[in-house]
Amino acid sequence: MIDSYGRKINYLRISVTELCNLRCKYCMPEKGIDKCSHNDILRIEEFLKIAKSFVSMGIDKIRITGGEPLVRKGVLTLIKGISQIEGVNDLAMTTNGIFLKEYAKDLKEVGLNRVNVSLDTLNASKYKHITNGGNISKVLEGIEEAKKVGLTPIKLNVVLIKDFNEDEIEDFINLTKDYEIDVRFIELMPIGALKYWALNRYLSSDVVLEKNKELIKIENADKSSPAKYYKLPNGKGRVGIINPISCKFCDNCNRLRLTADGKIKTCLHSDDETDIGKVLRSGENIDNTIVEIVNSKPKEHNLEQGDYINRTMTTIGG
Ligand code: SAM
Ligand code: SF4
Numbered sequence: 001m002i003d004s005y006g007r008k009i010n011y012l013r014i015s016v017t018e019l020c021n022l023r024c025k026y027c028m029p030e031k032g033i034d035k036c037s038h039n040d041i042l043r044i045e046e047f048l049k050i051a052k053s054f055v056s057m058g059i060d061k062i063r064i065t066g067g068e069p070l071v072r073k074g075v076l077t078l079i080k081g082i083s084q085i086e087g088v089n090d091l092a093m094t095t096n097g098i099f100l101k102e103y104a105k106d107l108k109e110v111g112l113n114r115v116n117v118s119l120d121t122l123n124a125s126k127y128k129h130i131t132n133g134g135n136i137s138k139v140l141e142g143i144e145e146a147k148k149v150g151l152t153p154i155k156l157n158v159v160l161i162k163d164f165n166e167d168e169i170e171d172f173i174n175l176t177k178d179y180e181i182d183v184r185f186i187e188l189m190p191i192g193a194l195k196y197w198a199l200n201r202y203l204s205s206d207v208v209l210e211k212n213k214e215l216i217k218i219e220n221a222d223k224s225s226p227a228k229y230y231k232l233p234n235g236k237g238r239v240g241i242i243n244p245i246s247c248k249f250c251d252n253c254n255r256l257r258l259t260a261d262g263k264i265k266t267c268l269h270s271d272d273e274t275d276i277g278k279v280l281r282s283g284e285n286i287d288n289t290i291v292e293i294v295n296s297k298p299k300e301h302n303l304e305q306g307d308y309i310n311r312t313m314t315t316i317g318g
Pocket of ligand 1: 027117191
């Protein structure tokens with residue numbers, strides 16, 4: 001599928017639940033979010049139908065996210081179904097890793113290719129603080145298990161947070177010396193109810209290169225990826241930088257997002273949404289809606305002009 005600006009759209013991110021077992025300070029308000037009515041949340045077979053239509057129209061890369069995807073009942077059934085759709089070349093998941101140890105083997109068996117794990121600190125008490133109670137040991141055990149069963153290449157997502165983890169950047173980079181892992185530093189984005197928290201804690205990703213002059217730039221074969229990649233001399237893994245704020249990458253954007261309540265977002269930083277779940281439930285064929293959605297994808301976001309969205313990140317999936 002080609003949008004109005006000539007971009008090839010081949011990537012769908014599916015948020016399978018807005019619920020989460022953590023409360024990361026930049027993502028989920030401590031008291032939780034106003035939940036959608038249970039009936040508004042798509043059923044597993046509805047996610048599957050929508051995914052099938054998107055793949056038949058040209059999507060070949062799908063990511064399962066949330067909320068926390070591993071708290072969604074039926075997630076293995078969904079992954080199995082998606083992995084069997086002809087045309088899906090890459091099926092990945094973004095998870096906080098808390099339940100990964102228990103799920104890794106089954107995830108691999110039902111056809112998941114790989115995982116991205118979110119981890120903003122390597123320190124147990126800081127982890128507990130930023131996630132409002134999470135246990136880092138579970139995440140580390142989950143990563144080990146994912147490695148063991150072959151949910152690889154594993155990528156670690158590290159959100160850069162001022163006065164919280166800038167002193168750990170080097171430790172994260174050093175993980176790539178010995179492990180075939182991608183450590184990706186992501187700039188904190190002002191989103192939803194926690195936008196002001198994020199604005200106060202924003203740290204430009206420039207700090208990563210300023211503090212680590214030995215990093216060598218490498219070519220990223222995936223031109224649509226928002227990450228720029230670097231490597232330590234002799235490093236086994238890569239260091240990625242994702243900077244939606246200081247350097248926007250809309251020109252190469254290839255993605256659409258499906259929320260748990262059945263809305264398609266064509267841009268993470270826009271509140272515009274199309275209720276594809278409603279169209280599906282009306283019994284209409286959704287292919288025409290997909291064409292309209294792709295044609296309506298905006299040229300770029302306007303974050304730098306202070307256009308911040310209302311939905312919380314946990315209902316979109318990053
Ligand atoms: N619960 C899963 C997890 O944490 O990996 C999947 C959903 S989470 C919303 C997806 C990604 O979005 C995580 O890597 C998280 O760190 C990132 N994220 C959440 N809020 C963010 C924000 N305001 N700015 C930048 N990244 C954010
Ligand atoms: Fe949950 Fe992921 Fe958001 Fe943390 S970043 S609160 S783990 S959805």
